[in-house]
Amino acid sequence: MNIARILMGMSCREFSEHTSEQHEHPTGWVMRLRMAWHRLLCVYCRRLAQQWQSIRRAIRSEPVQQAMPEAMRKRIRSKIG
Numbered sequence: 051m052n053i054a055r056i057l058m059g060m061s062c063r064e065f066s067e068h069t070s071e072q073h074e075h076p077t078g079w080v081m082r083l084r085m086a087w088h089r090l091l092c093v094y095c096r097r098l099a100q101q102w103q104s105i106r107r108a109i110r111s112e113p114v115q116q117a118m119p120e121a122m123r124k125r126i127r128s129k130i131g
Contacts, residue, residue, distance in 0.1 A: 060088040
């Protein structure tokens with residue numbers, strides 16, 4: 051396998067598509083290597099990857115919604131009917 055051939059030829063569009071799909075489907079080592087190389091060379095795709103990472107971090111840190119307290123539930127039921 052020729053490493054130069056693996057690393058060449060990824061467009062920004064391809065990087066963007068793989069970045070968004072990366073969390074839905076497993077990515078092979080060759081694709082991860084190509085993406086890392088492209089990210090190293092392209093400032094715009096580096097920014098895109100940082101934005102995705104920030105979004106994932108924000109989603110993970112969002113608190114889990116808790117169930118409605120029973121007292122509140124009774125109060126709403128009494129006003130509805």
